[in-house]
Amino acid sequence: VPLEGFKALQGISGPQRFQIHKAYGAPERLPSAHTCFNQLDLPEYTSKEQLQERLLLAIHEASEGFGFG
Template structure:
């Protein structure tokens, strides 16, 4: 039933959308992009307000804004990630690189309003995991800034090879 609703139930609409898209942009021009890159090209790259993002983030399982791992996380985002990498992180965690017009306070999940969330979960040797329906990042309790930065960057840059829920 789910497969029918997602694939076959909207196939006529999807085909019409694709046909219209291909009338505007030749398929050979978009063939070089994967789905993530194509979304960034189409949606554009808005400048992310890191302060707004941080202000509208929830923490779980022992993390809080003053926790060392969270301090390292925001330091990596603010000082080491460029805007494109921030957008890819947002896409990794939420499934989209678009920021709501109203800012991060208006972020939505699969079932309505849902803030960006960071939960302490995993081993310090694990990569971060994303739950896109819930805008949640499972961030292991890393033991150093460099370890967090390397693991986060690897997860974000290579997310097409890792399982995203």
């Protein structure tokens, strides 16, 4: 996040707001990110604990980079 906060995020063609989208498919899937569009795709997890566990797993263990695999 830029020093100016989320309001200063830039995309491919200028200012681009951060967005969270529903990812369809199995709730066991990891979240995915589209960094060019400041977008995070989240499956519909069954609990906050599952959300936290899957986010941390994606951040710490994804060998190809978060969202690229």
